[in-house]
Amino acid sequence: MPARDILVYPDERLKYESMEVESFDDELQEFIMDLEASRCAGPGAVGIAAPQVGRLQRIVIVDVSAMRKSVPNHGHLVLINPVIAEWEGHEIGREGCLSVPDFTGNVIRAQRIRLQAQDPHGELCEFEMQGFEARAVQHEIDHLDGLLFLDRVVSRRTDIFRRKVYKK
Amino acid sequence: MSQWYMLTLVGQDRPGIVSQLTQVLYEAGCNLGEASMIRLAGNFTTMLMVHSALPQRDLESLLKPLADRLDVRLHVDAIAGSLHDHPASDVRITVYGADRAGIVARVTSALAEAGFNILDLESTVGGNEQSPIYMMYIEGQAAQGLDELRDAVRPLADEDIDITIEAVDIMVG
Numbered sequence: 001m002p003a004r005d006i007l008v009y010p011d012e013r014l015k016y017e018s019m020e021v022e023s024f025d026d027e028l029q030e031f032i033m034d035l036e037a038s039r040c041a042g043p044g045a046v047g048i049a050a051p052q053v054g055r056l057q058r059i060v061i062v063d064v065s066a067m068r069k070s071v072p073n074h075g076h077l078v079l080i081n082p083v084i085a086e087w088e089g090h091e092i093g094r095e096g097c098l099s100v101p102d103f104t105g106n107v108i109r110a111q112r113i114r115l116q117a118q119d120p121h122g123e124l125c126e127f128e129m130q131g132f133e134a135r136a137v138q139h140e141i142d143h144l145d146g147l148l149f150l151d152r153v154v155s156r157r158t159d160i161f162r163r164k165v166y167k168k
Numbered sequence: 169m170s171q172w173y174m175l176t177l178v179g180q181d182r183p184g185i186v187s188q189l190t191q192v193l194y195e196a197g198c199n200l201g202e203a204s205m206i207r208l209a210g211n212f213t214t215m216l217m218v219h220s221a222l223p224q225r226d227l228e229s230l231l232k233p234l235a236d237r238l239d240v241r242l243h244v245d246a247i248a249g250s251l252h253d254h255p256a257s258d259v260r261i262t263v264y265g266a267d268r269a270g271i272v273a274r275v276t277s278a279l280a281e282a283g284f285n286i287l288d289l290e291s292t293v294g295g296n297e298q299s300p301i302y303m304m305y306i307e308g309q310a311a312q313g314l315d316e317l318r319d320a321v322r323p324l325a326d327e328d329i330d331i332t333i334e335a336v337d338i339m340v341g
Binding site (some may be wrong): 046047049062069093094096097098101104136139140143 | 252335
């Protein structure tokens with residue numbers, strides 16, 4: 001399970017749209033192991049998408065179960081051909097990316113999503129997600145569509161009173 | 169040998185300050201790094217990292233005619249440090265209250281005593297002349313944790329200063 005090199009911006013492959021996975025064969029299983037090794041080799045990454053290692057296919061891994069502060073999660077997820085079927089609410093959160101070193105920025109994401117995907121063997125699955133895990137999935141799916149969080153960063157200045165202070 | 173300078177500029181705001189400043193630097197072979205530029209009251213203010221092979225005196229001479237023409241104060245210092253050195257903030261703090269002398273000193277003293285290091289601070293005064301509102305947004309690193317910070321600022325909340333302290337969780341993907 002060798003970790004593969006992470007592509008970093010401005011590598012143009014990060015801007016391409018990825019293709020659907022059609023074949024759930026042994027080669028895919030091996031790639032998934034490599035992708036996981038690549039995620040774990042990065043500094044504190046909770047997710048990774050196949051295009052980040054140069055494979056333009058709709059494969060992502062997300063695992064927010066090992067956070068310092070625990071958050072609602074579905075454990076270690078390998079998501080093939082993931083699609084967000086529904087989303088609700090929005091919130092600002094800080095993101096970074098293995099493909100964009102030494103930079104973090106605020107991004108608006110849906111608070112809750114209903115996600116449909118296939119598992120590594122092609123079985124359909126569905127998840128209701130919220131918060132940090134939903135954010136990670138949205139960030140990774142963006143990679144599959146050739147988008148980086150840089151495309152969505154909002155100003156830090158907008159952080160002032162951006163929170164739920166209104167509900168006090 | 170090239171090295172980094174910190175260029176500071178302050179002057180009455182008008183269109184074209186940034187473009188003229190950066191054009192002169194570009195034509196002199198300088199490379200720009202990180203910058204903070206904002207209008208404070210009627211003044212345009214700039215802190216700009218400039219990488220240049222020119223000695224400080226030459227850089228100053230180069231910029232002097234521009235500063236005179238734009239009627240801005242301009243200052244250059246050689247600095248240590250380089251790019252690609254962003255410690256990540258783990259705490260954000262918002263402060264607001266009726267404006268009065270001492271808010272910043274009291275809040276930041278309490279935070280410093282609790283081991284907080286400020287990496288980014290922005291503040292402004294809103295409201296109107298009768299009822300000015302002081303607002304401050306701070307990011308930084310809490311060496312001793314959030315609870316320490318919250319305890320440290322608790323006495324200030326009694327003084328009608330609203331302080332919110334939150335962890336910044338960075339999602340890396």
